[in-house]
Amino acid sequence: MSGLTKQNIGSFLARQGILVAFALFMIGFTLANGRFLDPDNVMGVVRSSAILGVMALGVTFVVISGNLDLSVGSMMSFSTIVVLDLHDKIGPTLAIPAMFALTLCLGALIGFLVGYLKLNSLIVTLGMLSAIHGLTLTWSGGKNMDIADKEATWFGIFGQGEIIGIPVPILIFALLASVLGLILAKTPFGRKVYAVGGNGTAATFSGIRRARVVFSCYLMSSFCVATAGLIQASRSMGSQNTVGQGLELEVLAAVILGGASLLGGSGTIFKTVIGVLILGFIQNGLLLVGLQFYVQYVVTWVIIILAVWLDIAAKRGKLWSPIA
Amino acid sequence: MTEQTPVLRLENIVKTFPGVRALDGVSFTVLPGEVHALMGENGAGKSTLMNVLGGIYQPDEGQIIVSEQPAVMTSPLEAKARGIMFIHQELSLAEELSVAENVYLGELPKKRFGLVDWDTLYARTDAILERLKVGFDARTRVGDLSIANQQMVEIARALTVDAKAVIFDEPTASLTDAEKVVLFEVIADLQRDGVGIIYISHRMEEIFKITDRISVLRDGSYRGTLHTRDTDEEAVTQLMIGRKLDLSRSESTHELGDVALEVRGLSCGHLFEDVSFHVRRGEVLGFYGLVGAGRTEIAETLFGLRDPSAGTILLDGQEIRIHSPVDAIERGISLVPEDRKGQGLVLGMNCRDNMTLPQVSDLTAGPFVSDGAEVAIFDQYRDKLDIRTPGWRQLVGNLSGGNQQKIVIGKWLSMHPNVLIVDEPTRGIDVGSKSEIHNLIRELAAQGYAVIVISSEMPEVLRVSDRIVAMYSGRVMRTFTSDDVTEDNLIQAISGLGDGAAA
Numbered sequence A: 001m002s003g004l005t006k007q008n009i010g011s012f013l014a015r016q017g018i019l020v021a022f023a024l025f026m027i028g029f030t031l032a033n034g035r036f037l038d039p040d041n042v043m044g045v046v047r048s049s050a051i052l053g054v055m056a057l058g059v060t061f062v063v064i065s066g067n068l069d070l071s072v073g074s075m076m077s078f079s080t081i082v083v084l085d086l087h088d089k090i091g092p093t094l095a096i097p098a099m100f101a102l103t104l105c106l107g108a109l110i111g112f113l114v115g116y117l118k119l120n121s122l123i124v125t126l127g128m129l130s131a132i133h134g135l136t137l138t139w140s141g142g143k144n145m146d147i148a149d150k151e152a153t154w155f156g157i158f159g160q161g162e163i164i165g166i167p168v169p170i171l172i173f174a175l176l177a178s179v180l181g182l183i184l185a186k187t188p189f190g191r192k193v194y195a196v197g198g199n200g201t202a203a204t205f206s207g208i209r210r211a212r213v214v215f216s217c218y219l220m221s222s223f224c225v226a227t228a229g230l231i232q233a234s235r236s237m238g239s240q241n242t243v244g245q246g247l248e249l250e251v252l253a254a255v256i257l258g259g260a261s262l263l264g265g266s267g268t269i270f271k272t273v274i275g276v277l278i279l280g281f282i283q284n285g286l287l288l289v290g291l292q293f294y295v296q297y298v299v300t301w302v303i304i305i306l307a308v309w310l311d312i313a314a315k316r317g318k319l320w321s322p323i324a
Numbered sequence B: 001m002t003e004q005t006p007v008l009r010l011e012n013i014v015k016t017f018p019g020v021r022a023l024d025g026v027s028f029t030v031l032p033g034e035v036h037a038l039m040g041e042n043g044a045g046k047s048t049l050m051n052v053l054g055g056i057y058q059p060d061e062g063q064i065i066v067s068e069q070p071a072v073m074t075s076p077l078e079a080k081a082r083g084i085m086f087i088h089q090e091l092s093l094a095e096e097l098s099v100a101e102n103v104y105l106g107e108l109p110k111k112r113f114g115l116v117d118w119d120t121l122y123a124r125t126d127a128i129l130e131r132l133k134v135g136f137d138a139r140t141r142v143g144d145l146s147i148a149n150q151q152m153v154e155i156a157r158a159l160t161v162d163a164k165a166v167i168f169d170e171p172t173a174s175l176t177d178a179e180k181v182v183l184f185e186v187i188a189d190l191q192r193d194g195v196g197i198i199y200i201s202h203r204m205e206e207i208f209k210i211t212d213r214i215s216v217l218r219d220g221s222y223r224g225t226l227h228t229r230d231t232d233e234e235a236v237t238q239l240m241i242g243r244k245l246d247l248s249r250s251e252s253t254h255e256l257g258d259v260a261l262e263v264r265g266l267s268c269g270h271l272f273e274d275v276s277f278h279v280r281r282g283e284v285l286g287f288y289g290l291v292g293a294g295r296t297e298i299a300e301t302l303f304g305l306r307d308p309s310a311g312t313i314l315l316d317g318q319e320i321r322i323h324s325p326v327d328a329i330e331r332g333i334s335l336v337p338e339d340r341k342g343q344g345l346v347l348g349m350n351c352r353d354n355m356t357l358p359q360v361s362d363l364t365a366g367p368f369v370s371d372g373a374e375v376a377i378f379d380q381y382r383d384k385l386d387i388r389t390p391g392w393r394q395l396v397g398n399l400s401g402g403n404q405q406k407i408v409i410g411k412w413l414s415m416h417p418n419v420l421i422v423d424e425p426t427r428g429i430d431v432g433s434k435s436e437i438h439n440l441i442r443e444l445a446a447q448g449y450a451v452i453v454i455s456s457e458m459p460e461v462l463r464v465s466d467r468i469v470a471m472y473s474g475r476v477m478r479t480f481t482s483d484d485v486t487e488d489n490l491i492q493a494i495s496g497l498g499d500g501a502a503a
Helices: A006-032 A039-064 A072-090 A092-116 A121-140 A168-186 A188-198 A200-205 A210-236 A247-257 A269-288 A295-316 B046-053 B076-081 B099-103 B118-132 B147-158 B177-192 B204-210 B233-241 B295-302 B325-330 B340-344 B351-362 B371-385 B401-413 B431-446 B458-464 B487-494
Strands: B008-017 B020-030 B035-039 B061-066 B069-071 B084-087 B165-169 B196-200 B213-218 B221-227 B259-268 B272-280 B284-289 B310-315 B318-320 B333-336 B419-423 B450-455 B467-472 B475-481
Touching: A006 A269, A039 A072, A039 A168, A039 A188, A039 A210, A039 A247, A039 A269, A072 A092, A072 A121, A072 A210, A072 A247, A092 A121, A092 A210, A168 A188, A168 A210, A168 A269, A188 A200, A188 A210, A188 B351, A200 A210, A200 B340, A247 A269, A247 A295, A269 A295, B008 B046, B020 B035, B020 B046, B020 B061, B020 B196, B035 B046, B035 B204, B046 B165, B046 B196, B076 B084, B084 B147, B099 B118, B099 B147, B118 B147, B147 B177, B177 B196, B177 B204, B196 B204, B204 B233, B213 B233, B221 B233, B233 B431, B259 B295, B259 B450, B272 B295, B272 B310, B272 B450, B272 B467, B272 B475, B284 B295, B284 B431, B284 B458, B284 B487, B295 B333, B295 B419, B295 B450, B325 B333, B333 B401, B340 B401, B351 B371, B351 B401, B371 B401, B401 B419, B401 B431, B431 B450, B431 B458, B450 B458, B458 B487, B467 B487, B475 B487
Parallel strands: B020 B221, B035 B196, B035 B213, B084 B165, B165 B196, B284 B450, B284 B467, B333 B419, B419 B450
Antiparallel strands: B008 B020, B008 B061, B061 B069, B213 B221, B259 B272, B259 B310, B310 B318, B467 B475
8 A cells, every 4th residue: 555645645636626625615514504414404405406406417418428508597597488478378287398399499409500510519509598598588578477376376386396295396306317317327328428428430430320319418408408497487486587597507517516527428417416416515505604695606616617627637647737 | 889878878767657567677778870669569668668758757766868967857848958859659730830830839939029030930940841851841831731741840840959869659650651761761861960769660661671779678678679680570579579479371261252242333532433342251352552542431431431422332242322330330331440549439438338339229128228238248259359458347448459459340240240341450559469450350251251451551461361452542453362462563553553454
């Protein structure tokens, strides 16, 4: 066994830095505020992370396939507004599938542009971020959307309901995480996602239809966004047009924090769930120690930078290196 | 030569990485004006040694002595300052910049206010280019140059300082025969100027052509230095791999089967035109030609990566159309591509997953991939192809070139293809594994596979092929049988000299 040299510590930090940082945060928050590890607080954090988490599950597929999705925040606003609007027009039973269909269309469009036309995903989804925002505002006329009679509908169950004492959003998150986790880890499709992200050319040379895989990833991402929009709408029964604004970066932060590489080819659903929880607990901890809510935006940025740095540090096994 | 002061001396260099003794007391000496070959299989420690010399790694023990001065190489800049220059195998040039900017990158001559002194820059660079006798000038954009000329730019970099020793790492990997001649002249020039040269290469014929002495590494330790004049390939190989190579050509004694694949008048724009050939089961058909002769493009067309503009492809006598690799694979046409790391493998994936990738959709139990079926396939082909890996979980990127290539071959064999196309089967693979791959290709033919081998190395095509198609500039010049082929007529055919009339 080699002793604890400076080099060994550096290399350990490089590999496990995220977990170490998370542990330090947790210890710090617990010492600063005893309520932090309170079961109610923990449940609250998980519950409020569920929307972000559901979106992150879909984005995990996209990132592993070697692409980005910056449109999920604005797409989530779209889903929320659409389902709220349709709720009063055609009733929840029809509004929900209609909203899912429309959101999937958006996902299909992105998937077509990135997968089949091979356009750069950063540009496509950045453009879609703005385009979908415009679409949402056009749909709503710029007004907030509210369900007229909040007492008379069962629509609240997805956001506010509980089954055997567990909030429904958490159940949805857990169910979706299990199913998508199995798909990614165990099915031929999942294997192809890793292959396409790891080396798209080699995947093509192995007879994998790369465009179809990328397309499917965006479709799954938009399905997750629609689910998140449903939870959001159901929880608040009313919404602004900008409800999902900025979430795309938090989602990406959670996925990278979990250890998926931005270059594609690595990451797992389980790790993304960990990433989501880390982000949720840190944001909650910051509130509990009495910092303003807005500090979160800055801290989220710091976390993203830290995660990206540690991601490359882990690859080269050093925190810093003169060559890439 | 014994009286000369060595330009570079390595003494007892030891470098360990966690779990590996990468260099175990390596010593050797480079004299001024000598070309000193450094040989060894992949993983023998050549790269590590060069990284120690270049200041990228620090040795644990031992020292580097430049012109009798002990030197501590703290960084690549330090090595350069001491006159140790590297010409890397992988080009590291900025394509959008001019030749001059690349040559003096990082130390552009400056005028007042830190502005670049373009006149001086171009003048100095042109002076160096003149020494190299190249056909382009300092203002040319590097991206517009051929690979060979880009290599020349790398070499020009080494001449900007008063180099004491220049290290060439596999410099001919992407050069044509004509371009090699120019490179060897440059090396001879450097030699005359008293520069010591370390020449790293797997190619024996080059080593015996241009080097004075040969030092061999095996498993991180120094195995000795031979005088090139007094030795031969066999002795060097034995030193490198610790055993003798089986170089005998396994003559095909087995019966040839039916024609598996036939191509008639196949064209693809100007890449290749009117190409016809056939390959039988149990036969190895070699494709030989210069880089750019259209051989890889034919393979890509058969594999559905390009659409032909004319001609027909017949599989077992039936005309087929192939529009994508998916089509090709369904019909049992497999391609082991030229660029193993870029096209053949997902380096970040494990061995098993790479091997089963094309058929993963068929290896299911219910909706999930069947672990057992996958491992069974991997185990079978690991044994069959003698793939050396600690286990299927090993990432393919960590394997040696030879074992990586076997994974790609295993990937297709496990699908039981009708036709196996192998493009540059041993590029970047060390001597020992090379002959294993050659034997493997012969064995596959003996087992009844129809195999097409594309290669730029003449000894290789001669060794593995039953018949050889010689190509020049997109056309088939002649098809040789193993009886009528000689090195001379083969060279003539691929240079466009001996045309089809000779057949």
